[in-house]
Amino acid sequence: MDKSYQPQDIEQRIYDRWEEEGYFIPEGDGTPYCIVIPPPNVTGTLHMGHAFQDTIMDTLIRFHRMLGHRTLWQPGTDHAGIATQMVVERILNTEGKSKHDLGREKFIERVWSWKEESGGSIAKQTRRLGASVDWNRDRFTMDDGMLEAVQKVFIQLYEEGLIYRGKRLVNWDPVLHTALSDLEVLSKDENGSLWNFRYPLASGNGHLVVATTRPETMLGDSAVAVHPDDERYKDLIGQEIILPIVGRHIPIIADDYVDPEFGTGCVKITPAHDFNDYDIGKRHNLTMHNIFDDNAAMNDEVPKEFRGMDRFDARKALIAKFKSLDLLEKIEDYVVKIPRGDRSNAIVEPYLTDQWYVKIEPLAKPAIKAVKTGRIKFVPENWSKTYFDWMHNIEDWCISRQLWWGHRIPAWYDNEGNIFVGNNEKEVREKNNLGDIPLRQDSDVLDTWFSSALWPFSTMGWPSKTNELKEFYPGNVLVTGFDIIFFWVARMIMFGLKFMDDVPFREVYIHGLIRDQDGQKMSKSKGNVLDPIDLIDGIELEALVDKRTKGVIQDHLAPKIEKATRKQFPEGIQQFGTDALRLTFASLATNGRDIRFDLGRIEGYKNFCNKLWNAARYVLINTESLDEGDLKFSSADRWIRSRFNNATTDMQKHLTNYRLDLALQSAYEFTLHEFCDWYLELSKPILQSDNIPDAEKRGTRKTLIEVLEATLRLLHPLMPFITEEIWQTVALRANLEGETIMLRPFPKALSEAADDKAVEDIEWVKQFILGVRQIRGEMDISPGKLLPVILQDASATDLSRIKSQELLLERVGRVESVTSLKDEKPPAAATAFLGDMRMLVPMKGLIDIKTERARLKKQREKINLDLQRSAGKLNNKKFINNAPAQIIAQEQQRVIEFERVIKQLTEQLEKLNELT
RNA sequence: GGGCGAUUAGCUCAGGGGGAGAGCGCCACGUUGACAUCGUGGAGGCCGGUGGUUCGAGACCACCAUCGCCCA
Numbered sequence A: 001m002d003k004s005y006q007p008q009d010i011e012q013r014i015y016d017r018w019e020e021e022g023y024f025i026p027e028g029d030g031t032p033y034c035i036v037i038p039p040p041n042v043t044g045t046l047h048m049g050h051a052f053q054d055t056i057m058d059t060l061i062r063f064h065r066m067l068g069h070r071t072l073w074q075p076g077t078d079h080a081g082i083a084t085q086m087v088v089e090r091i092l093n094t095e096g097k098s099k100h101d102l103g104r105e106k107f108i109e110r111v112w113s114w115k116e117e118s119g120g121s122i123a124k125q126t127r128r129l130g131a132s133v134d135w136n137r138d139r140f141t142m143d144d145g146m147l148e149a150v151q152k153v154f155i156q157l158y159e160e161g162l163i164y165r166g167k168r169l170v171n172w173d174p175v176l177h178t179a180l181s182d183l184e185v186l187s188k189d190e191n192g193s194l195w196n197f198r199y200p201l202a203s204g205n206g207h208l209v210v211a212t213t214r215p216e217t218m219l220g221d222s223a224v225a226v227h228p229d230d231e232r233y234k235d236l237i238g239q240e241i242i243l244p245i246v247g248r249h250i251p252i253i254a255d256d257y258v259d260p261e262f263g264t265g266c267v268k269i270t271p272a273h274d275f276n277d278y279d280i281g282k283r284h285n286l287t288m289h290n291i292f293d294d295n296a297a298m299n300d301e302v303p304k305e306f307r308g309m310d311r312f313d314a315r316k317a318l319i320a321k322f323k324s325l326d327l328l329e330k331i332e333d334y335v336v337k338i339p340r341g342d343r344s345n346a347i348v349e350p351y352l353t354d355q356w357y358v359k360i361e362p363l364a365k366p367a368i369k370a371v372k373t374g375r376i377k378f379v380p381e382n383w384s385k386t387y388f389d390w391m392h393n394i395e396d397w398c399i400s401r402q403l404w405w406g407h408r409i410p411a412w413y414d415n416e417g418n419i420f421v422g423n424n425e426k427e428v429r430e431k432n433n434l435g436d437i438p439l440r441q442d443s444d445v446l447d448t449w450f451s452s453a454l455w456p457f458s459t460m461g462w463p464s465k466t467n468e469l470k471e472f473y474p475g476n477v478l479v480t481g482f483d484i485i486f487f488w489v490a491r492m493i494m495f496g497l498k499f500m501d502d503v504p505f506r507e508v509y510i511h512g513l514i515r516d517q518d519g520q521k522m523s524k525s526k527g528n529v530l531d532p533i534d535l536i537d538g539i540e541l542e543a544l545v546d547k548r549t550k551g552v553i554q555d556h557l558a559p560k561i562e563k564a565t566r567k568q569f570p571e572g573i574q575q576f577g578t579d580a581l582r583l584t585f586a587s588l589a590t591n592g593r594d595i596r597f598d599l600g601r602i603e604g605y606k607n608f609c610n611k612l613w614n615a616a617r618y619v620l621i622n623t624e625s626l627d628e629g630d631l632k633f634s635s636a637d638r639w640i641r642s643r644f645n646n647a648t649t650d651m652q653k654h655l656t657n658y659r660l661d662l663a664l665q666s667a668y669e670f671t672l673h674e675f676c677d678w679y680l681e682l683s684k685p686i687l688q689s690d691n692i693p694d695a696e697k698r699g700t701r702k703t704l705i706e707v708l709e710a711t712l713r714l715l716h717p718l719m720p721f722i723t724e725e726i727w728q729t730v731a732l733r734a735n736l737e738g739e740t741i742m743l744r745p746f747p748k749a750l751s752e753a754a755d756d757k758a759v760e761d762i763e764w765v766k767q768f769i770l771g772v773r774q775i776r777g778e779m780d781i782s783p784g785k786l787l788p789v790i791l792q793d794a795s796a797t798d799l800s801r802i803k804s805q806e807l808l809l810e811r812v813g814r815v816e817s818v819t820s821l822k823d824e825k826p827p828a829a830a831t832a833f834l835g836d837m838r839m840l841v842p843m844k845g846l847i848d849i850k851t852e853r854a855r856l857k858k859q860r861e862k863i864n865l866d867l868q869r870s871a872g873k874l875n876n877k878k879f880i881n882n883a884p885a886q887i888i889a890q891e892q893q894r895v896i897e898f899e900r901v902i903k904q905l906t907e908q909l910e911k912l913n914e915l916t
Numbered sequence B: 001g002g003g004c005g006a007u008u009a010g011c012u013c014a015g016g017g018g019g020a021g022a023g024c025g026c027c028a029c030g031u032u033g034a035c036a037u038c039g040u041g042g043a044g045g046c047c048g049g050u051g052g053u054u055c056g057a058g059a060c061c062a063c064c065a066u067c068g069c070c071c072a
Helices: A007-020 A048-066 A081-094 A104-128 A144-159 A215-220 A275-284 A311-324 A361-372 A383-392 A425-432 A448-452 A467-472 A482-500 A532-537 A541-550 A555-568 A578-588 A599-622 A635-656 A660-688 A694-715 A720-733 A756-778 A796-812 A849-875 A877-882 A885-915
Strands: A032-036 A070-074 A163-173 A178-180 A185-200 A207-212 A223-226 A240-242 A249-254 A267-269 A328-341 A349-358 A377-379 A411-413 A419-421 A475-481 A505-511 A513-515 A594-596 A787-792 A815-820 A829-834 A837-842
Touching: A007 A104, A007 A532, A007 A578, A007 A720, A032 A048, A032 A467, A048 A070, A048 A104, A048 A475, A048 A505, A048 A513, A048 A532, A048 A578, A048 A635, A070 A467, A081 A104, A104 A532, A144 A163, A144 A419, A144 A448, A144 A482, A163 A275, A163 A328, A178 A349, A185 A215, A185 A240, A185 A311, A207 A215, A207 A267, A215 A311, A223 A275, A249 A275, A267 A275, A311 A328, A361 A383, A361 A482, A377 A383, A383 A482, A419 A425, A448 A482, A475 A482, A482 A505, A532 A578, A541 A555, A578 A599, A578 A660, A578 A720, A599 A660, A599 A694, A599 A720, A635 A660, A635 A694, A635 A756, A635 A796, A660 A694, A660 A756, A660 A796, A694 A720, A756 A787, A756 A796, A756 A829, A756 A837, A787 A796, A796 A815, A829 A849, A829 A885, A849 A877, A849 A885
Parallel strands: A032 A070, A223 A249, A377 A505, A475 A505, A513 A594, A787 A815
Antiparallel strands: A032 A475, A163 A178, A163 A349, A185 A207, A185 A328, A223 A267, A240 A249, A411 A419, A787 A837, A829 A837
16 A cells, blocks of 8 residues: 555546446345435536535445445436526527527527537536446436426326416516526515606596606506505595506505505506516406516507617606606615526516416425325424425416427417327327317426426336336435425425325435535635535646636626635645545534535545555554464453444444434544554554564454454445545455445444443553653653653552553553552652552653642642532532432542542642652 | 524534533644654633523523524
C-alpha cells in the first residue's frame, strides 16, 4: 500500500469493476429491499442536493445489501418538460432560430438528441458518487414503457370521470405560453402601488372610489362590490356604475368577501382576470370580459386606443387617461404579492382557457388515510402534518401544458368539438365508429409530474404484471427533500393507491436542503454553487471563477461573484475524494431542514480516510507472518472486540432510524478513538516485545486483522471506495472468501464478544496512561522522555493489574519504571489519581513546584464545586423523598469520591508546601 | 392572517428529565517504527429571554425576541 491515501487512484477503477461484475443487480433470495431514485432532470447536472440524496440512498442500499436483502436501487431520469424545452429553445436562440422555425416534429427531434448528449453526464456523475444503482434498469420518463403507462392512466381516469376538460381561470405564463399548476407559481412580495379611481354612479349622484393594484384590468370589470353590512354603501347596492373609458354599465353588488376596512370598502370585480373575482362573478352571475390575448396584451374586447398594448403599457396609458379625466383620486405605495412562473420568472396572469384537470378529491382521500393509518410513515414524523395540510386543501390539478416536449395528451377532437380519448387515432376511430371523419389530436402535453407520479410502478414494467412489481412494489423508502412533498410525494401516493391498490413505499425519509456556508440557497445567479465533482476532484481557482461567472444570465453580477469566489477559495478547492464527500453528507443528514455546507468538515473527513488507510497499513505490516499455532488473546484483544460489538449495535440502530449522522458518529468514534488511538498503540508492545509468547502475538495479529476487516465492513456503506480498496488486501491476508466487500455480510453484534472484565482492565490501563500524559502535557515534558512512576496506596487489584499490564503501561505511557511505595516517605512529585491509588512522578529537574501546585489547586477548586453541588442535593429533604433510589445512591457515591480526591489533593499540596 | 422550524464552544452542528459533546479553528509540547492529511495535553459554553411544571430543566409547558421556510 502507498504511504498515503490518494482517492483518485482508486475510485474510478473500483467503480468500473463493481459495475462490470454486476454487483449492483439484485441478488439472492433474501427479503426484497427497494429504493426508487427521484429521477433528476435529464438535461441538468447533479448538484449538491442530488449528491447528498444519492449518498443517503446508497448508504441505505449498501447496508441492506450487506444484510442479505435482495436489493434494488432503481435509477432513471426525468424529461422535465418546461425546463428541458427552455434549455433547447435557448440553444436555438443562440443559433438565431426559434422553435417555430423548426416546427414541432423537428423541434422534438432536436430535444431528443440534446437529451442523449446531456443525459450521459448525469449517469457519469452518479457513478462518481459511488451510487450502486442497477444500471441495467435505467429508465427515462418518456421511454416507450412509460408512454404506455401514462396513456393507460390517463384513459382510465378519463373514463372514470376523474380527468375532465374544463374552461376556467388558470395560471397563464404569457412568456412560455402555457398553463401552470398552482404549485408552479411562486408568489412574492414586491413594491407596487395602490391606485384609487373614481367610478361615477349611473344615477349621476357622485361616484364611488375603488382601489386597485392592477389598473389595466379595469377594462374587464363586471361589477363593483361592497360588504353587505357596510352602512356607507347599503343604499347603493343594486344601483349601477358607468365604467369609465369603457362606458359599460356595471352593477354594485354586495358580497361577504369584501373587507370593509380595506381602502374605501369598494372593490372592482374583474372575473376573467382574478381568482377571487372569478368566484364572486360565479356567485353573482356576472359577465366575464376577457381582455388579454395569450401574450397578456390587450385584445379586441377593449376600446380601440388600447388594443394590442402590452399589459404594462396599457397600465400606464390607463392611469394617464384617468388622470386626464380627473378620475384619479390618489396613488399610494403598496406591497403587492406578485405571482411568477417558477421556470420563466414571468408574471403569471389568471387567464380563462380550456385545460385538462384531474379531479383530485377522490384520489386524495385514500392517500390521506394511508398516512393517517400508518401504512406510510414520514421520517421525521412531523412532515406528515405538512402533507395533511396540503391534502386537505387540495384543488383540482391542471395537467395540460401548452408545450411541445412531453407526453402528448391522448385525446382527439372532431370538427364538432367532441372529445375521444384512446391510445392512438386508429383505436379511437374503431372504438367510436368514426369512419374517416377528420380528427385532430390535442396539441397539449401533460405536466411532467403526471408521469413522475407513476414512477414507482412504471419503472417496473407496469401495466404488465412483472416479477419486478411483485418483488419490489411497494418500495421500502422514498428519500427526498421537503420541497417536493406536494409536487411528487403526494401524487405518487395517490396514483399508487389508485392503480396498484397499494402504497408506493412504506416510509418517506425527508432530508434537509443543502445551502451554502451562509445558509443561502445555492443558485447560479448567486454564484455560490458548488459542484460535487469539484469537491471530489478539486478545482483550480481560475477554473472555478470561470465556471461560476460564465453561466450567469445577469452579466452585471459576474464581478461580484468573481470577487466572492476569490475571497472564499483563494487557492481553489483541493481534492477530497468521494468518500470524504460522502462522509460529510452523512454527518449533515440530521433532522434539520436547512443544511449549511461547511468546507471545514469535508477536510476533517478526508483526514479520517487517511487515518483509516494508515491504520490498515500498520495492520498489514504487522500481520505479514500470520503463522498457525496456539492463540492467546490479551486483555486489549478482548477489549477491542467487545468495543466493536457496541459500535456495531449502534450503527445498526442508527441506520435503521435514518440517522446517518449518528451512525457515522459511532463508526468514526470507534475507528479513530478506540481502534486507532488505543488498540493499535496497545498492540505495539505485544508485537514488538521479545518476551511475549508466540501464542499471544498470534492472538493480537489475528485480532488486528479481524477487527480491521470487520471495521471495513462496518464503514463500507458510508465510505465504499476506500473500504473496498483496503479490504481487497486485508481479505487476502485473512484468507477470506468473496470477491468484494460490498457483498460480504454487515457485522453482527455477538453476545460472546462482550467481555466486561477486559473492558474494566483496559479502561484502568487507559486511566493510568492518561494520568501520566496529563502530567507530561501540563508540565511541558517532552513526549519522548521516559518517566518513573511511583505508586502510593495501591490496592491488591491495582497491584495485580500493574503486574499483568506492566508492558502496556510502560510502553504506551512511556514510563521508565513502575514501583510501589512501601513505608518510605514519598518524594516530591507531580501526582495523578486512579481510584484510591496515587501515581507520583518525581520532580527532580522535571517539574516546577509552582506549576504543580497551581495545577493541583485548580483541580481541587473544580472538584470542590462539584462536591458542594452533590452535598447540597443530599441535604435537600425533597430530593431525598422524591428522587429514585438509584439517583440518590449515585449522588452519595459522588460525594465519597469527591471527598477522597479532595483529601488526596490537599495532602499532596501540603507536601509541596513543605518543600518550599 | 394560518402553519412549521431554528436559536448549544470562535465556526459548522449533535444531544432531548439525573454533571455539556463532536469536527474544524485556537494555545503549548513534540518527528515515539501506520499516519505531520500526524500525536499528546490544554483553553473555550448562565445551551436566545422571561415565567411555569418538577426533588431536579439545554431538554417538558406557556409567553416573548430574533432569524428562516411553507400556505393563503
